[in-house]
Amino acid sequence: MTARIYVPGDAAAVALGADRVAKAFEEAFRARGLDVQITRNGSRGMHWLEPMVEVVTSAGRIAYGPVKARDVPGLLDAGFLDGKGHELRLGDPEEIPFFKRQQRFTFARCGLIDPISLDEYRANGGYKGLERAIALGGPATVEEVFESGLRGRGGAGFPTGIKWRTVGQTPPQQKYIVCNADEGDSGTFADRMIMEGDPFTLIEGMTIAGIGVGATKGYVYCRSEYPHAIKAMNAAIKVARKAGYLGQRVAGSDYDFDMEVREGAGAYVCGEETSLLESIEGKRGLVRAKPPLPAHKGLFGRPTVINNVVSLCSVPFILANGAKTYADVGFGRSRGTMPIQLAGNVKHGGLFEIAFGITLGELLEDVAGGTFTGKPIRAVQVGGPLGAYLPRHQFDTPFDYEAFTKIDALIGHGGVVIFDEDVDMARMARFAMEFCAVESCGKCTPCRIGSTRGVETLDKVIAGQDRERNLQVVEDLCHTMKLGSLCALGGFTPYPVMSAITHFPEDFGRGHLSVAAE
Amino acid sequence: MSSGYAVIGEARGRHEAWSPARGSEIIADHLAMEGATLPILHAMQETFGYVPQDAVPLIADALNLSRAEVHGSMTFYHDFRNEPAGKHIVKVCVAEACQAAGGNATSERIAKALDCAFGETRPDGQVTLEPIYCLGLCSCAPSAMVNGRLVGRLDDEAVDEIAAECRS
Ligand SMILES: Cc1cc2nc3c(=O)[nH]c(=O)nc-3n(C[C@H](O)[C@H](O)[C@H](O)COP(=O)(O)O)c2cc1C
Ligand code: SF4
Ligand code: FES
Numbered sequence: 001m002t003a004r005i006y007v008p009g010d011a012a013a014v015a016l017g018a019d020r021v022a023k024a025f026e027e028a029f030r031a032r033g034l035d036v037q038i039t040r041n042g043s044r045g046m047h048w049l050e051p052m053v054e055v056v057t058s059a060g061r062i063a064y065g066p067v068k069a070r071d072v073p074g075l076l077d078a079g080f081l082d083g084k085g086h087e088l089r090l091g092d093p094e095e096i097p098f099f100k101r102q103q104r105f106t107f108a109r110c111g112l113i114d115p116i117s118l119d120e121y122r123a124n125g126g127y128k129g130l131e132r133a134i135a136l137g138g139p140a141t142v143e144e145v146f147e148s149g150l151r152g153r154g155g156a157g158f159p160t161g162i163k164w165r166t167v168g169q170t171p172p173q174q175k176y177i178v179c180n181a182d183e184g185d186s187g188t189f190a191d192r193m194i195m196e197g198d199p200f201t202l203i204e205g206m207t208i209a210g211i212g213v214g215a216t217k218g219y220v221y222c223r224s225e226y227p228h229a230i231k232a233m234n235a236a237i238k239v240a241r242k243a244g245y246l247g248q249r250v251a252g253s254d255y256d257f258d259m260e261v262r263e264g265a266g267a268y269v270c271g272e273e274t275s276l277l278e279s280i281e282g283k284r285g286l287v288r289a290k291p292p293l294p295a296h297k298g299l300f301g302r303p304t305v306i307n308n309v310v311s312l313c314s315v316p317f318i319l320a321n322g323a324k325t326y327a328d329v330g331f332g333r334s335r336g337t338m339p340i341q342l343a344g345n346v347k348h349g350g351l352f353e354i355a356f357g358i359t360l361g362e363l364l365e366d367v368a369g370g371t372f373t374g375k376p377i378r379a380v381q382v383g384g385p386l387g388a389y390l391p392r393h394q395f396d397t398p399f400d401y402e403a404f405t406k407i408d409a410l411i412g413h414g415g416v417v418i419f420d421e422d423v424d425m426a427r428m429a430r431f432a433m434e435f436c437a438v439e440s441c442g443k444c445t446p447c448r449i450g451s452t453r454g455v456e457t458l459d460k461v462i463a464g465q466d467r468e469r470n471l472q473v474v475e476d477l478c479h480t481m482k483l484g485s486l487c488a489l490g491g492f493t494p495y496p497v498m499s500a501i502t503h504f505p506e507d508f509g510r511g512h513l514s515v516a517a518e
Numbered sequence: 519m520s521s522g523y524a525v526i527g528e529a530r531g532r533h534e535a536w537s538p539a540r541g542s543e544i545i546a547d548h549l550a551m552e553g554a555t556l557p558i559l560h561a562m563q564e565t566f567g568y569v570p571q572d573a574v575p576l577i578a579d580a581l582n583l584s585r586a587e588v589h590g591s592m593t594f595y596h597d598f599r600n601e602p603a604g605k606h607i608v609k610v611c612v613a614e615a616c617q618a619a620g621g622n623a624t625s626e627r628i629a630k631a632l633d634c635a636f637g638e639t640r641p642d643g644q645v646t647l648e649p650i651y652c653l654g655l656c657s658c659a660p661s662a663m664v665n666g667r668l669v670g671r672l673d674d675e676a677v678d679e680i681a682a683e684c685r686s
Contacts (some may be wrong), residue, residue: 015655015670186613189654224560224597227666262553263560265595268651282555282581284594293624300552344618344655349657372619381614393588417615417656432616435651 002037003081006054006061008111008198009040011228012189017068018051024069025053028076030508042197044111045351046098048372054093055152057083063093098367105317105331105337106310107190110197115277116235118243120336121200127245129319133208134253136319141212142168145315147389149335153190154180154271154308155383155488157334157410160315167213170303175215177206178280178299178306181222181229182264182271184479185384187415189468190339191309191459193351195222195229198313200237203259205252205312206409208319209305210257218259219299220309221276224266233261268439272487273306275441286441287487308413310339333356334400344381354399361395363416375420381428384413385435386492388499389425408495423506429474430458432496436481436489446481447490453477454497469508471501496500533602534566540565541573545580554581555591559598568599599680604639604646607685608632608662612649615656624660624672625649645684 007022008014020285022038025258030035037113042049044063053075062083064075071088071339073126078086090096093111104110120471121127130446146161179202192496195202206218222230240246247502250258262269262280273290296381298304314336318326327335334356340363342349364370364377371377379389389410390397397403404411419428433454440448454477480495485491501508535539544561547555558577562569569592576587592598610625629635632645639646655661658670664680 011653011668012655012658012670015661015668016658050658070644183654184652186652187615187656189656192654225650225663245551262556264597265556265560266597266650267595279556282553282591283587284590339663344615344656344659345620346657351657385614410553415615415656417618419618423618428614428617431617435613439651 002035004039005081006039006041008043008051009115009228009232010043010050010143011192011226012047013050013052014228016047016050016066020069021051021053021067021072021079024072029071032076032188034081039114040112041113042115043193044093044099044349045107045193045353046093046096046183046348047350048348049090049096049147050089052093055081055083060092060450062248063090063096064088065090066247075354078109087313098348098350098352102492103337103355104353105326105338106201106314107194107351107353108317108475109201110194112114113198115197115199115232116239118140118239119246121198124404125320126200126316127204127251128419129316130204130207130211130245130251130318132318133211134251134255134281138168138212139205141208141319144211144319144323148318148326149330150311150314150318150325150326151334152308153310153314153338153413155185155410160307160311161435163295163307164209164212167215167303167305170296172214174217174300174302175213176299176302176304177209177213177215177218177259177308178277178304179218179277179312180271180273180306181208181220181226181309182268182276183223183226183309183413184268185272185386185413185415186414187343187381187384188341188343189343190351190414192226194309195220195226196232198233200240201235201313201316203236203246203483206259207246207257207305207317209312210316211250211253211255213303213305214498215303215305216256216258218257218271219272219280220259220261221280222261223264230261230263237261258324268435269441269487269489272489275487276306277304281310284441286374286443289486310413314511329355331355331400332402334402338399338411338414340399341415342368342418343415345373345420346418347372356400357398357400359396360390361418364395366415366417368418371420373420373422375422377418377426378423379419379428381417381419381496382415383410385432386410386488386495387412387415388495390499391503394503408499410492410495425460425500425507426458429497429500429508430455430462432493432500433458436493440489441487444484444486444490446484447493450477450481451491451493454493456479461508464509471508471510474501534565536566536570536572538572538576541570541576542580545576549580555583555588556595559592559595563598567602571600604643606645606665607648608645608652608665608680608684609648609650609660610636610656611651611653611659613652613656615652616660619659621660621672624677627674627677628662628672628680631677632684
C-alpha cells in the first residue's frame with residue numbers, strides 16, 4: 001500500500017512555509033525511491049504548530065510540527081513514515097490538549113480529509129444532512145434549523161431559522177442563497193479555514209438552504225484577500241457538480257440547486273449584507289436602507305437568504321444529527337458551538353470550536369496560553385474592528401451574545417485579538433476611527449465625516465493638546481455616530497473607541513480612573 | 519503523487535499590453551453572468567495588471583450601463599488600479615491582530631528596506647507597497663502578501679527576503 005502523509009494547504013500553513021515543506025518531501029521521496037502520497041489537507045487549527053505534517057501509520061495518524069523544509073531529511077531518517085520518535089513529534093493530533101478540549105461540530109472534517117475528495121467527505125458523515133433535508137422537504141428543514149437555535153455567526157446573531165422562514169414564505173419565484181464570505185474582521189479566519197479545509201460543507205449547507213426556502217441559485221461572495229479559499233471552493237463546486245450534487249435534480253431528488261463564487265474587491269463594508277448584494281450586482285458597495293429586507297427584496301430584487309459561511313456550515317451537522325443534538329450544548333440563548341479564533345499576540349493561536357459559555361479568561365489563559373511575548377495580557381478586542389476592547393477585570397465574561405451585550409461588547413464573528421502590556425490604547429482608538437474613515441461607504445455624514453474628525457481629534461489627545469476638551473469632542477462624535485449611522489460600520493466604531501477610553505484612561509492622559517473605581 | 523488542491527501564488531504571469539480587441543474578448547467571456555461588472559474588472563486587472571481607462575466605455579456599452587456607473591464601481595473598490603503597479607507588489611497587513619504582534623514596527627522596517635512609502639510605487643517602478651486590512655493570518659501575525667505569496671510571522675529574516683525578492 002502507498003504510504004500517505006498530509007501537509008496542510010491552508011493559507012496560514014502556507015504562510016509559514018507549508019508549500020516548501022511539501023516540495024521538500026516530494027523531492028526527498030523521489031530521491032529515496034519512496035512511493036508516498038502527499039495530501040494537501042486543511043488545517044486542524046493549531047497554528048503555532050503549523051506547518052503540522054501528519055503521517056498515516058498502523059497506529060493512526062501521527063503529527064509532527066512545526067516542520068520546516070530543512071527538517072525533512074532528518075524526519076525521514078528518524079522513521080517519520082512509521083510515526084517514530086523525533087523532537088518535532090506531537091503524537092496523535094486529536095490528543096493534543098488544545099484539540100481534545102474542543103467540540104468540533106462544524107469543523108469536524110477540517111484538517112482531517114482531502115478537502116476536494118467527495119469520497120472522503122461522504123465517508124466522514126458528509127451529505128447526510130442533505131439526505132435528511134431531501135426527505136424532510138423545505139418547510140420541515142427550515143423548522144429543524146429554527147429548533148437548533150442557530151444564530152447568525154457573521155456578527156449580528158440573528159436566528160437563522162427565522163430568516164429562512166421569511167424567505168420560505170415568499171411566493172415561488174427566483175430566490176437566492178448568498179453566502180457572506182467577506183470575513184473582513186481582523187482576528188478572524190474561521191470562514192477561510194473551512195472553505196479551504198472542508199469546502200463541501202459550505203456547498204452542502206447552501207444546498208440545504210436552497211431546498212429549505214425554494215432557492216435554486218447560490219453565490220459565495222468571497223473577499224479577494226483569500227485566493228486559496230476561492231480556489232478550493234471553485235475546485236469543490238466543480239467536483240460536486242460532476243457528481244450530481246449541484247445542478248438539476250440534486251443528488252437524484254426533485255430539487256435543483258447550483259452555485260458559484262464571486263470575488264470581492266477589497267472593501268470592508270461589502271461584508272455588510274446589503275452592500276454585499278449591491279457589489280454582486282456590480283455596483284458600488286453602498287449600504288441599502290432597510291426595509292425592504294433582503295429576505296423580501298434581496299439580490300436583483302428577489303427574496304434572498306444571506307448568511308455567513310460558518311452559519312451555513314453549521315447546517316449540515318444540524319440536519320444530520322438533529323436540532324436537539326446541536327441545541328443541547330451552549331449557554332442561555334446562545335445555542336450550539338462557536339469557532340473561536342485566537343489571534344494577535346498569542347502563544348497558542350488558532351481556531352478553537354467549543355460550546356458557548358466558556359469564559360474569556362479560560363480561553364486566554366488555559367487555551368491560548370497567554371501571549372507569545374510572555375508579557376501579561378492587557379487588553380483583548382473581541383468581534384473585529386467594531387468590537388470593544390476588554391480589560392482584565394472583564395475576563396470573567398462568558399462567551400454568550402447576551403453577556404457580551406450587557407458589557408457594551410460584542411462577540412461578532414468570534415475573533416479574539418490579544419494585546420500585551422506594550423499596547424498603546426490611544427493609538428488603537430485612533431486606528432478604529434481611521435479604519436472607519438478609510439472603509440466608510442460614504443452614505444451617512446456621521447460615519448464619513450465623523451470618523452475623519454475622530455482621527456484628527458484623537459491626534460490632538462495623543463499630542464497632549466487640551467486633552468479633556470478633545471476627549472469630550474470624541475465622546476460627542478461617538479454619540480452622533482452611534483445614533484446617526486445607517487449600518488454598524490459607523491454605528492459600532494464607537495465601541496472600540498469608547499471602551500479604550502473608558503477602560504484604559506491612563507493611555508489618554510486621564511490617570512487611573514477605572515482602576516480606582518473598581 | 520499528490521492530492522488536495524494545488525499550490526498557488528508562485529510565478530505570476532507577465533501582463534499583456536492593453537488592446538481594445540483583447541478587452542472586448544474579456545467582456546464577451548463574461549456577458550452571460552448576472553452582475554458581470556466586478557468579474558470583468560477583475561479579469562481586466564489580471565490580464566493587463568490594471569484597469570485601463572479605455573476599458574471603461576467598452577464595459578459600459580456591453581453591460582448597458584453609463585460610463586459614470588462603471589467608473590463609480592471601479593473607483594469604489596480598493597483592489598482596482600487605474601495605472602500599472604510596480605514590478606513587485608508588497609501588501610502588508612496593518613490591521614489590529616498584526617499590530618498586536620508588533621506589526622507597526624515591521625511595517626516601518628519593510629517601508630525602509632524597500633525605500634518606498636505605503637500607498638506608493640517607487641519612482642523606478644520596481645515595487646508597489648500597500649497597506650492591507652487582514653489576510654486571515656491573524657494567528658500567525660504580522661503578515662504580508664508578496665507577489666501573491668503569503669508570508670506569516672514576519673521577522674527580520676523575512677523582511678530581508680522580501681527586500682531581496684524586490685530587487686530582482
Ligand atoms: C461593516 C460591516 C461588515 C460586515 N462584515 C461581515 C462579514 O465580513 N461577514 C459576515 O458574515 N457578516 C458581516 N457583517 C454582517 C452582515 O451584515 C450580516 O449580518 C450577516 O451576513 C448575516 O449572516 P448571519 O445571520 O449568518 O450572520 C458585516 C456587517 C457590517 C455592518
Ligand atoms: S454607517 Fe458608514 S458604512 Fe454604514 S451606511 Fe453609513 S456611511 Fe455607509
Ligand atoms: S490582522 Fe493581519 S492578518 Fe488578520
